[in-house]
Amino acid sequence: MNKLLALVLMLPISFTAGCASIAQSVERASLFHPKKELLANPRSFGLEAQDVFILSGENRIHGWFFPGEPDRMYVVYLHGNAENISSALGLVASLRPQRLNVLLIDYRGYGKSQGEPSVEGIVEDATAAVDWVKRQAPQGKIALWGRS
Known part of the structure; x- marks a missing residue:
């Protein structure tokens, strides 16, 4: 029984x-529609980038950092859902004349970033990217730019 x-x-x-x-x-x-394949690279746009890996929770997220002038604004660009960092290279190329410092990141599960996408994870990844930029930009001029 x-x-x-x-x-x-x-x-x-x-x-x-x-x-x-x-x-x-x-x-x-x-x-979520994560895109793993990078369709372009910075050199194909005449750009020089630093590969960066940022710890976000238990995941490492991948990004490209495009240094400008140290005293210029730092921009953290957050791509749209069915994109990855390679889709923003045209935008970065258009910003080069302003000598801005630009960080593109792929959320967890996108591009070369580890993990599975989730709403909470994307927020955590964006926060980790901003924290990374804050360590690079002691003057604190940081802008967030997102696309949906």
């Missing part, structure tokens, strides 16, 4: 856990 009762109690718990797992997978699949 106890085994039957345990089985009867475990079935709804297992069903609920399975539904929650499926819901998370559906959410990820419908919200």
Whole structure:
């Protein structure tokens, strides 16, 4: 009798856990469209970039840093959902005359960044990128630029 009762109690718990797992997978699949392949590189736009890897939680996120003049503004660019850092190279090229310092990052699961995308993860990745720039830019001139 106890085994039957345990089985009867475990079935709804297992069903609920399975539904929650499926819901998370559906959410990820419908919200995020991570692009792993980099379609261009900085040199193809005549740009010099530093490869950077930034710790974000337990993941390392990848970015390209385009140094400008040290006293100029630092821009953290956050790409759109179905993009990666290679899609922003035209924008970086257009900003070069202003000698701005630009950091492009790929969120977790995009490009060369580790991990799986999530809403919370993207916020954590953006925060980690801003913190990285703050260490580079003691004067504190930082702008966030995002695309959705």
